[in-house]
Amino acid sequence: MVNIISVITAVHGPSAEFLPDAYKSLLEQQLPEGWEWQWVIQEDGETDAVLPHVPDDARISFGQGRHGRAGVARTLGLSRVAGQFVKVLDADDMLTPGTLARDLAALQQPGVCWATSRVLDLLPDGTTVGFDQDPPEGLIERGEVLGHWTAHDFRAQVHPATLCVRRDLLLALGGWMALPASEDTGLLMALDAVSRGWFTAETGLLYRKWPGQSTSQAAHVQEGERSARMMVVEARARALASFGEWRIDA
Structure with missing residues (x-):
């Protein structure tokens, strides 16, 4: 029986040109025996700009949907996820060699979600x-x-772009938050509120800085919206924490 780790990527036209680099980083992954990866690519929109950059590989599932930003695209992509673990990979980023194997090892630790x-x-x-x-x-x-996060001006000590998470818990939390930005931070805080995690000190991701990325836009740090996003993220996490810890099925 083959076990699958599903890598999920939201993409829009301007970032599609980086998909081949992300794909190359997937090809360099060495997984434990009995494991394979699946790459779920979900376009945020329905254009002709992305598909030409999607590699021809049977392990890749490509889909499109109405524009709703990255969180909506990733959540729609969950409908095609086949694995018990879901790894985030933004279209413009790259995994380092060994990342998926290290994530799988971490998720075998007792109680780690x-x-x-x-x-x-x-x-x-x-x-x-x-x-x-x-x-x-x-x-x-x-x-x-x-x-x-709350003690350091809403900056976490771990990066949500590196998350690998149990699929059942991800679905139970509703996927990514319906926010114009920080939807991945919202997921990280929700996961932290109900379960234990793991940090691997070896570098697992190259996070590309380029002018077209959403976090480099002025709107991302506009104080009124940022404050609203952070308030909702924190309130949701604290509400979830009141329900107690998520239990992993044996």
Whole structure:
């Protein structure tokens, strides 16, 4: 029997040109015996701009849907996910060799429902920059990320773009939040509110910095909307925490 880890990618026209780089990073993954990856690519919109950049590979599932931003696209893509674990990979980012295997190892740890890893920002000139607040490798206790996030101006010590999560829990939480941005942070806080996670200190993602990415736009840091997003994310996480810890079925 083959086990599947499903990699899910939201993409729109401007970022489609980076899909071949993301694909190359998937081809470089070495999975444990009995495991294969599936790549679910979901276009945020219904255009002719993305499909030409989608590689020809039977392991890839491509879909389209009405424009609703990345969170909506990823959540729609969940309808085609075949694996018990779901790995996030933004269209303009790249996994480092060994990332999927390390995520799978982390998710075999007792009580662990989600995994993250170290990130390097990939700058336009090809250089990389790390983050100075990485936690130690190992278990992340329930509520730990939310505590750090609220104490550090809504900046978490782990990056939501590196998430690998149990599919059943992801579905139970409703996928990604219906927000114009920070929908992945909303998911991370929800996961942290109800379950324990894992941080891998070895770099797992190259996070591309380029002018077209949504987080580089002025609207992303507009204070009124940012405050509203953060309030909803925090309130949801605290409400979920009141229901107790998610239990993994044996």
